[in-house]
Amino acid sequence: xxKKACEGKTDEELVKLTLxxxxxxxxxMRNYEEKLMxxxxxxxxxxTEEAEDVLQEVYIKVYQNLNDFDTxxxxxxxxYRITRNEVISTFRKKSSRPxxxxxxxxxxxxxxxxxxxxxxxxxxxxxxxxxxxxxxxxMDIKYKEVLVLRYxxxxxxxxxxxxxxxxxxxxxxxxxxxxKNFKKELDKHEITF
Amino acid sequence: MTLSEDVLxxxxxxxxxxxxxxxxxxxxxxxxxxGVVSVFVGSLAFxxxxxxxxxxxxxxxxxxxxGAIGLIIATLPYxxxxxxxxFALLIQHNLKHTKKGYKYSPVLLIAGGILISGIVGTxxxxxxxxVAIDDVLLQNVPVYSQIGNRRASIWNPEKGRLSGVIxxxxxxxxxxxxxxxxxEWQVLGEYTIPDxxxxxxxxxxxxxxxxxxxxxxxxxxxxxxxxxxxTRFQKAGMHMQIIR
Numbered sequence: 001x002x003k004k005a006c007e008g009k010t011d012e013e014l015v016k017l018t019l020x021x022x023x024x025x026x027x028x029m030r031n032y033e034e035k036l037m038x039x040x041x042x043x044x045x046x047x048t049e050e051a052e053d054v055l056q057e058v059y060i061k062v063y064q065n066l067n068d069f070d071t072x073x074x075x076x077x078x079x080y081r082i083t084r085n086e087v088i089s090t091f092r093k094k095s096s097r098p099x100x101x102x103x104x105x106x107x108x109x110x111x112x113x114x115x116x117x118x119x120x121x122x123x124x125x126x127x128x129x130x131x132x133x134x135x136x137x138x139m140d141i142k143y144k145e146v147l148v149l150r151y152x153x154x155x156x157x158x159x160x161x162x163x164x165x166x167x168x169x170x171x172x173x174x175x176x177x178x179x180k181n182f183k184k185e186l187d188k189h190e191i192t193f
Numbered sequence: 194m195t196l197s198e199d200v201l202x203x204x205x206x207x208x209x210x211x212x213x214x215x216x217x218x219x220x221x222x223x224x225x226x227x228g229v230v231s232v233f234v235g236s237l238a239f240x241x242x243x244x245x246x247x248x249x250x251x252x253x254x255x256x257x258x259x260g261a262i263g264l265i266i267a268t269l270p271y272x273x274x275x276x277x278x279x280f281a282l283l284i285q286h287n288l289k290h291t292k293k294g295y296k297y298s299p300v301l302l303i304a305g306g307i308l309i310s311g312i313v314g315t316x317x318x319x320x321x322x323x324v325a326i327d328d329v330l331l332q333n334v335p336v337y338s339q340i341g342n343r344r345a346s347i348w349n350p351e352k353g354r355l356s357g358v359i360x361x362x363x364x365x366x367x368x369x370x371x372x373x374x375x376x377e378w379q380v381l382g383e384y385t386i387p388d389x390x391x392x393x394x395x396x397x398x399x400x401x402x403x404x405x406x407x408x409x410x411x412x413x414x415x416x417x418x419x420x421x422x423x424t425r426f427q428k429a430g431m432h433m434q435i436i437r
Contacts, residue, residue, distance in 0.1 A: 063211060
């Protein structure tokens with residue numbers, strides 16, 4: 001299947017076409033390969049090989065469950081949900097939890113959160129760069145994953161709600177708590193040092 | 194070869210196919226059916242609880258140890274309240290697993306479950322389901338009077354309180370009564386029937402009375418009242434066939 005055949009088609013159209021001809025599944029997979037690889041690494045700290053293994057499983061599950069795709073949902077939310085569940089399940093099998101984000105992720109989150117944080121104190125950027133990983137490391141995974149979806153994957157509240165299968169209100173609360181948690185850690189460090 | 198191409202190759206090689214739509218429909222239907230069953234059972238529990246709350250001895254609290262609070266503590270239908278909450282949790286669990294269920298907060302779903310059980314339960318109470326279930330359990334499950342309907346246990350002849358079903362009535366208005374533990378009593382005395390509780394002394398009616406225990410099988414009644422405050426259910430239920 002060449003890339004031209006995929007052009008101009010929405011994900012939802014590609015799902016319908018895939019059910020008739022599995023070649024179209026390649027279009028869907030190509031559309032998400034890069035995004036999902038990045039997402040898996042961000043929420044799990046997996047190596048490239050591990051992330052590829054997870055993504056392969058995700059694609060097989062997506063293909064097998066295509067008939068369960070609810071068209072009132074965005075396809076991207078659905079595939080992110082399956083990916084998140086697969087990451088959690090893979091780490092559960094290995095008796096460990098998804099770890100923290102990579103370094104690049106932490107910096108982007110910090111940058112995007114800065115305006116939301118409402119910190120009156122001036123934060124030493126150099127200091128933050130040194131300690132940001134320690135701060136994020138201390139945060140609960142439920143806060144980390146919501147930060148990733150909001151600030152790195154740039155999903156809106158409804159999409160996050162569909163991915164995490166939580167009410168929008170809960171997503172909003174989680175995000176607020178994640179930000180407060182982050183700010184508290186920042187303040188704690190400023191006092192200590 | 195990219196990862197996507199690898200996956201497609203594997204799909205073709207292993208003849209992997211999408212699961213048929215009907216499988217998902219069956220799964221969704223099961224979730225809904227379990228939800229409806231949970232609503233129904235929760236509603237039945239609500240109907241029984243309502244029956245016990247309405248038909249309680251609120252009029253006699255001053256005669257009981259502990260007054261009104263003592264009566265509430267002694268007769269509150271804890272068993273049924275716990276059952277209602279349990280089924281509200283089941284309703285929430287089932288709704289959460291429907292396609293859109295996750296969009297609603299668990300508290301809202303539980304409150305919704307209780308509300309639906311309340312509405313359907315009130316209807317079931319009005320058609321007599323609550324009273325009938327209570328009757329069947331009182332009749333067939335010995336421990337029920339201890340855990341489910343504790344009202345019967347406060348009607349203790351030793352303390353001048355007797356309740357049960359009228360077995361037979363003679364011309365002078367004296368009657369034979371079988372209490373809820375199947376003990377038969379001869380009821381004597383020139384009892385009164387309070388105006389606020391219309392009651393006809395006749396075979397099959399459930400009554401409660403205040404008086405004195407004269408001996409092992411005889412009770413002198415001063416006041417006789419219907420067991421059911423809701424007089425629509427004054428007759429012993431169809432399942433409570435203790436009169437043979």
